Amino acid sequence: MYIAITAQKLGQSYSNSAADYVAYLEKENEGLEQENQEHFFNQTEDRITPDKVISEIDANTAKLKKTEPKFYSIVVSPSQRELKKIADNPEALKTYTRELMKDYAKSFYREKPVTVDQIKYFAKIEHERTYRGFEKEVLENAPYRKRIAKLENDIRKVARGELKGTIKKLEQEIAALKEAAPHQINGQMIVAGMKKEGNQSHIHIIVSRKDVTNTFSLSPGSNYKASEVEMHGKKVQRGFHRDQFFEKAEQTFDRVFGYDRNFVETYTAKKTLVKNPAMFRMLLGNLPTNEKALALKLLSKSGMRIPSIPTNKVQLALKVFHRLRRGMQRAIESGSIGI
Numbered sequence: 001m002y003i004a005i006t007a008q009k010l011g012q013s014y015s016n017s018a019a020d021y022v023a024y025l026e027k028e029n030e031g032l033e034q035e036n037q038e039h040f041f042n043q044t045e046d047r048i049t050p051d052k053v054i055s056e057i058d059a060n061t062a063k064l065k066k067t068e069p070k071f072y073s074i075v076v077s078p079s080q081r082e083l084k085k086i087a088d089n090p091e092a093l094k095t096y097t098r099e100l101m102k103d104y105a106k107s108f109y110r111e112k113p114v115t116v117d118q119i120k121y122f123a124k125i126e127h128e129r130t131y132r133g134f135e136k137e138v139l140e141n142a143p144y145r146k147r148i149a150k151l152e153n154d155i156r157k158v159a160r161g162e163l164k165g166t167i168k169k170l171e172q173e174i175a176a177l178k179e180a181a182p183h184q185i186n187g188q189m190i191v192a193g194m195k196k197e198g199n200q201s202h203i204h205i206i207v208s209r210k211d212v213t214n215t216f217s218l219s220p221g222s223n224y225k226a227s228e229v230e231m232h233g234k235k236v237q238r239g240f241h242r243d244q245f246f247e248k249a250e251q252t253f254d255r256v257f258g259y260d261r262n263f264v265e266t267y268t269a270k271k272t273l274v275k276n277p278a279m280f281r282m283l284l285g286n287l288p289t290n291e292k293a294l295a296l297k298l299l300s301k302s303g304m305r306i307p308s309i310p311t312n313k314v315q316l317a318l319k320v321f322h323r324l325r326r327g328m329q330r331a332i333e334s335g336s337i338g339i
Helices: 019-025 050-059 080-086 088-107 137-159 167-181 242-257 267-275 277-286 290-302 320-335
Strands: 003-006 071-077 119-126 202-211 229-230 234-238
Touching: 003 242, 019 202, 050 119, 050 202, 071 088, 071 229, 080 242, 088 119, 088 242, 137 167, 202 290, 242 267, 267 290, 277 290
Parallel strands: none
Antiparallel strands: 003 071, 071 202, 119 202, 229 234
């Protein structure tokens, strides 16, 4: 499970309107018949129009400064193993989203509990995902792309008479590198931005910074962690329990879909890896044999190069741990986490 919470920005300033983001989320509907399109939905409604999403989010910004986010994006991307459990079932994903937003509401730190009825949000399911720059396939293809870029530059220099050589030979070297790249789709080398194959369903949620009454601010931002401050001589609870939300998100997924989550798929395990690698190794080593074998398989798929080690005596190389730990640290600090 990969979950990211981000404030929507345009360069250095926050977006004044949700229009651009809504347009981006409508891209998969282009060219599709109405019955095949995915529509926006919220806690109680289906088939909400893009215009309604824009108008309601844009109008719900009372007293917010230009330097404050008007709305947040929550992206929920199940792993391939989780998607296999879901199968191709958009309605089940809608059910999960509605349960997830109850967890989101409960994660706000307030004297009076926040309920999902107070949250103004709109969600949409998408079925396509693209490769990101930090993913295993892109990283392992990077040396080939770098060499190809160098050869393409050499071809331009040869054409201008700045470099000796034959264009045909350089083109043959490029073709050989493209063929040798370890990760390809239909003969094309995988690069950042390329569409992934198979089931890639995920959820985009647009959530207003203000509650449905346009009165209270509800920010999940990383600068608003659960805390108490004194205002007008009275202690006031504010902030958002991010850890609680991430943990509840996966627990709710497991409950809704009957999913058997492995140790390394848990948010707790990922945070333990970042904060206490020795503890992570110990917990991993103490897993039952079958769970340990699956854990190693899942870690390997996440991009780790794991040496061949008997699963009853797990001693992963420190270099491997440091690599994954750095990635997890960046994810946690950016307000997202996933394996």
